[in-house]
Amino acid sequence: MVYKNEIIEKMRAIVLSANLDNTFQATLLSYINEKQDSSMDFGVLCIFHYQAFAQQVKIDEQIISIAAAVELLILSFDIIDDLQDGDADYLWCRDPAMAMNAVLAMLFLTIKCIQESTFSYKAQAIQLLHDFALNSINGQYLDIGNRGKDEASYLKMIETKSGALIALSSSIGATLATDQIDARVINYSTYIGVVQQILNDIRDLKTWGKKNDLLNRRFSLPIIYLFEQPAEYADILKEYYNGTIAEIDTAYFKEALLESGAIRYALAIKNIFKYKALQIIEEMPFNEADKKHLKMLVE
Structure with missing residues (x-):
């Protein structure tokens, strides 16, 4: 399609x-x-x-x-x-x-x-x-x-922000056809939005430019993970985010994101929402080709 x-x-x-x-x-x-x-x-x-x-x-x-x-x-x-x-x-x-x-x-x-x-x-x-x-x-x-x-x-926050826009798009199409608001469509669409936002957050962290959340002192799942670890990088981040220090060593944090398990943690959370979406999609009265199309959005 x-x-x-x-x-x-x-x-x-x-x-x-x-x-x-x-x-x-x-x-x-x-x-x-x-x-x-x-x-x-x-x-x-x-x-x-x-x-x-x-x-x-x-x-x-x-x-x-x-x-x-x-x-x-x-x-x-x-x-x-x-x-x-x-x-x-x-x-x-x-x-x-x-x-x-x-x-x-x-x-x-x-x-x-x-x-x-x-x-x-x-x-x-x-x-x-x-x-x-x-x-x-x-x-x-x-x-x-x-x-x-x-x-x-x-x-x-991302369910409300990103999930709502996917749910909007899917639900408008379904409602124009049937006059019904299908809770299943809203649920799996919301989960698709969460999955895509987490993947987008991970991609942004791999580019150390204007959109990097860490450099912009913003939060995403990998950054939240770093904050919660009993490690030196957590203390540095706290000082950076509260403005005590103006800059951070990007090479150091590139390594910290990879070695700490922060990315793996974010992917694990992503997979929870992926499987929630897949479970509902599998139960929908769609043909196999349509189900495959939806499933691609959570890969």
Whole structure:
């Protein structure tokens, strides 16, 4: 199931159909182009769940538009995240004021696209969008405040922030097809979001640049593990995070992350959520090809 190019084209079409200044439209289109190499997993999940629950083989053009609207929402959240973290170099980071205006436009274009569709259950889909988007915004608030300083609070934060956006994408597709909110879809989608966030955290720690959580004095599972060990590096980290020392030896902490078991610990937690997701997916009334597609998202 590959609808990436179709989703990107629909994203552009949504922007071009809006009554906006030409230069503002061009800005929004440039932001879409900036992310066109991404997998569009959120939009694909929306389409996937619509087709699976509607039991359709032939794709409905309207659901691609809804998937594109979902991806516009995700792009708006990505922009906000990048502006707040200050750790990216995308186009929108060069003009934060314009980027904030673009975010507002994307949010309302997302809702407008769903409202103007002919789906019978679009009101339910919009309610889901509101609920899950607010959950994710709450999770982002916790993340900005660096509130996930232990395993339990960190996992709760990423369930709320990242898991909610996967659940949003999947549930909108399923609800447009059936008018039902399936708790199983919400649960395994949330677990998929947690798995992907943990893997993303691990990848960021392997690059000692602007996005490295340790250098930015932020928390993730491997860093939480280091903090809790009775070792010298834990004492150094505590001084670095409270501002007592300004810099750390990156070579020393590269080794500490590998040798301490911090990465293995994070992968073990990831696998717990992976198996939770797999257990539910296996029980879903999907064909084997559809189950395989979902399972790939937790590998």
